[in-house]
Amino acid sequence: MTTPLAISDQLDLSNCDREPIHLLGQIQHFGYLVAVSMDWIVQHVSANIEELFGRQPDDMLGCPLAEILPDGSLHLIRGKLQLIAPNEGCERVFSIDFFGDGRYFDIAVHISNTSIVIELERSESNAASNGNPGMLLKAMVARIQRCDFTTAVFRECVRQLRAVTGFDRVMLYRFAESGSGAVVAESLNRNLEPFLGLNYPATDIPRQARQLYLRNRIRIIADVDSQNIDIVPQTDPSGAPLDLSLSVTRAVSPIHVEYLKNMGVHASLSISVVIDDKLWGLFALHNYTPRLLSMEMRSTMELFGEMASLIIEGRLGKETRRVEEEARDLNDRVVAKLISTSPTMAELIDFAEDFRELIPCDGFAVWAKDVVRTVGQCPFPDDMPGLARFLNRAASSRVYATDELSSVYPKAAEFVDRAAGLLAIPISRAPRDYLLFFRKEIVETVTWAGRPDEKPVEFGPNGPRLTPRKSFEAWQETVRGKCRPWSPARLKAAEALRVSILEVLLRFNEETERQQKLASQHQELLIAELNHRVRNILSLMRALVVQSRASAESVDDFSTIIGGRIQALARAHDQITDDNYKAQSLRAIMQTEIEAYIGPKASRVHLDGPVILVEAKAFSTLALVFHEMVTNSAKYGALSDSRGNVRVSWRIDDNENCEILWRESDGPPVKPPSRRGFGSTIIERSIPHDLGGEVSVEYHLTGLKARFVLPSQVFQLKSELEANIEETDYVHKGYKGQDVLLQSRLAGKTGLILEDNMIISLDAEQMLLEKGAKDVITAMSVSEAKRIVDRHTIDIALLDVNLGNETSFSLVPALEAKAIPYVFVTGYGEKLELPDHVDPRTEAVKKPFATEQLVAALDRALARREG
Structure with missing residues (x-):
């Protein structure tokens, strides 16, 4: 006979992950639901709907909604639908006399696939019951913003939530990459046992629940002992149940109800903390008696959650930037040494101390040409060939990192006492060579809220399943074979080091190969520029906002300034990426980049020359070059202070070529760059390679001077009349396709x-x-x-x-x-x-x-x- 223990050994913990919690076909006891088709025919209702309409569910199904709702209420719903997209978000309105008979309701409307879902909750009166939600939210956020450190923000958030909502316990629960999580802040009644610092396994909040928390940012469970209300009918004519992912009254999974009851919790409220479009954590509010917050208060708390997410993201980003800036300074120093000495791959071991300062570790090794050189606590040399073969499979020209090497490379268990974690930086293509950073084992004690694997077995109609655990007493687990994790900042530093080393090695040791693959490198150049622009677009938006603030005299003025600059930026990107444009003005190419990227400093750039239209094949190349020239001047040159000027002039020379002269003056003293960057490569190589022209750049103390020569086949010289027509057309058309509109x-x-x-x-x-x-x-x-x-x-x-x-x-x-x-x-x-x-x-x-x-x-x- 099979014992329950033997069965539980065979079962996994994924039965919660497979439960369709958004298709339960029920709502909670405090709500009412009506779902209609896109042509406003009633498809589903909640079984308790007679309490509101005085009609049985069967009498309402198939009827036009206009027959059972007042015109004003139908108009209200239509107006709210204008504001939302299908399967995205929910619109709400509070304390409405929905039936025109003195009964007040809170209303929520959303679109679920092909259905319009209307949910109602009773409201006590037509006056707001919670005072002024905006002022309440403003006061809460103001207190949080006064906190200097991330941990202080966490503590103040839970304290504010408990004071406003009245729940017995409020926790901030932070997710780990594995899906497990830990309580990082807590506010609770004095007679309750604290959960602060406890860890919870990933199965406590299954995958599909975490996905719903991303779509529906707030979740109320008013009473775990209440009787849920069925949706009638359970399925549509095609047999599909109503998707309640965005519902505000959706019923609770029986497994989750059992979990809460095991904890002694009668009511809960969950508020999502979303950072970078990922579920970073949850505010988990528990009450030990039934508790229902009004829809208006829940909506206010949902907005608080979004504001808290932004504040937490800002604090975390500030801490990350500080670490990254320190790493960048170290990286620049290391790269400067590499450039000055031009080492071979084997000689990189001489820079071990610099590398270990950049990426802290217990041991460092260089694997080059099948030979290893080590410093500090590393695996033995005999272990290295097998490890290198593993990395050849695991890392494809990317940084590879693990804090538990033996879990992915079993042979590492033989040297876990010397190296438990590994970060590997590939520094060549074939054969693969690596910089290897090792960290030693750290024996760690993790405190769990109950044993994660202590789940009873229950036999039901579908066979045995694992039920939520009944004990939440602190249980400690000793973790071995792992090192201190590699932080995201260190991983970025490793990637920056990889790129820098490849730059140095390619520059000094692989010049011949680069020349043979010039065409391939040009393609990579353009891809890298596109990738660079995409990664930095949000930073660029933020910079535009900050830089525009000083010159704005009012809110409307600020709106006009920032709107114009963003529009200019969009035009610049269209010019670079569009393949179907015709010849455009050389002056317009320059002016677009100037207006988009330096704003109020545009008047300090003087353009002078005849009317020249650039052919399509040269347009994107010139846009890239002058983009780099403008941004470099704004960062380091004449436009980086309040006095400098830039003069750009062009003429047709004796060989019928277009000579463009860029002159900067009255700016800060100029220093030649200490290293060749990607921007310099674009400026110096794009025009000669793509257009067959010439480029020279001179770094004078008084200001940068550059000369560009365009061959005659890439431009046209226009008369003043033709030019006015062309440039007027360019200004008024704006984006491609607007001429059709x-x-x-x-x-x-x-x-x-x-x-x-x-x-x-x-x-x-x-x-x-x-x-x-x-x-x-x-x-x-x-x-x-x-x-x-x-x-x-x-x-x-x-x-x-x-x-x-x-x-x-x-x-x-x-x-x-x-x-x-x-x-x-x-x-x-x-x-x-x-x-x-x-x-x-x-x-x-x-x-x-x-x-x-x-x-x-x-x-x-x-x-x-x-x-």
Whole structure:
């Protein structure tokens, strides 16, 4: 007979990972649910729906939602749908008299595949029950921002959450790469046992739960003893259950309920901490009696979680940058020594102390030409050939690191007392040579919240399964065979060292090979530049914001400045990557890079020369070169201070070539670069290699001087008249393809948008501008719109019918008096009835609307009025 112990040995811990927790077909007891199709036919309801509608579930299924909801509520839902995308996010509204009978509800709306899901929770009154959520959130965040250190931020976050929500215990739980986690901060009632410092296995929060925490950032469990409410019917006609991934009232997995009961917890609230689009951790709130926070309070706490995530990310990033800056300084010193001595691979052992300072370790070795040289505590020489063969399989021209070598290379168990962890940097292609950093074993004691493997076996209709453990008493485990982990900062330092060493070795020892593979290197050059730009785009955005702040005199001024610079940056990237452009102005190429990257300093760059149009084959090359020239000047040259100037002039020389002279003056003293970087390679080699031209760069103390020569076949010399046409076309077209959009009747028109929802108004404004409108003015009320019509020349108007306490129909006479065509947008669908004074031909576009649908209606309105 098989004993339960024997069965548990055969079972794994993945039954939780396989549980479809988003397809349970139930909601919690405090909620109500109605799911409708995209044409507003009821598909699913919760079994308790009769409490709200007074109709049995079967009587509601298959009915149009418009038959059972007031018009105002249906309009509200349609408006919220305009703000969300399918399967992404949820819109909420609080304390609404949803049925028009004095009963107030909190409402949540989201799109699940092909269904619109509406969830309701009772609200005590039509007044906000939690005071001013914005002020509450502001006060919480202000206290957190005053914390200087990451650990202090953690502690203040949990303290604020417990004070605001009233839960008995609040923990910050941080995930490890393995999926396990640890409690890094805690605030609790005095009579509770602390969990701070305890570790939890990955199976406590299974994979699919972690994925849901990314999509749905907050999760409430009000009462583990309550009876869940079924969804009726359980499946749609095709047999698929309703996906409740984004539901705010989704029922709880029975396995998780059992887990909470074993802990003695009756209610919980989880708030995701997301950093760099990954689930970094959770705020776990536990209560030992049932507890339900209102939807408004939960939404406020969700926003707090997002703000806390940004603050934590900033603190962690600041600490990482400090370590990386120290490593970069060390790397620069090591590389300077390498350049000055030009060592062979075998001679790199002479730099062991420098390398070990950069990447702390207990032993260092150089494996080159099948020979090993060691310093410090390393495996014996006889162990090295096998280790090198392992690395040849494991590392493909990349840094390889492990803190438990014996787990991936079993033979390492024989020398675990000398080297438990390894970081390997490949420094050649074939045969593979390596710099090897070893760390010794550190015996560590890990404290778990109960034994991770102590899970009882339960027999059910589907056979035996492992149930959540019942004991959470601290249990200690001794971990052997591992070293101190290699931090992300050290891994970056290792990658930087790999690149630097390859640069040095390639420069001094592989010159012949580089010349033979010049074409391949050119392709790698362009790929590296693209990769470089993608990696740094967020940093560039942040820099633009910071640099623009000083010159802005108001919020609107700041918005205009930063918007213009980001637009210029986008044009620059389009110019570099687009293959279908025609010849463009040389001046425009330079001006684009100047405006995009140095902003207010653009007036200190003087351009002078005849009108020259550069052919397409040379356009991307010149854009790259002048991008590097501008950014280098802004970082190190004449544009790096407040006095310097740059003068760029060009002329046609005696050989019919275009000679471009770059002169910097009045800036800081110039020093020649101590090492050749990637930017220097682009400046000095791109034009000769790609275009057959010439380049010379001189580093004078008074300022950099550069000379570029373009052969005659890559440019055209234009007359002033032709040039004005070409450059005007370049300025007005902007992005590729916009000339097609200008065919819309909206081109050059001024539009008025009357809409009381700011987000929808901004969305519509962007649509009109993208389709060529010259200007768009927005208003939130009829009175404001009338003032705009009186004071401005309006060509077309877009009117939301329902503006809360009024309709836009009263604006029609003012529009008709000035012969301004107009189109309505509405959340009422086909039920919209136009007053007698409104032209019956006037179109009404339903919410949510698409760009093409809206613009087509506006075009038709303009055509009718012009006719």
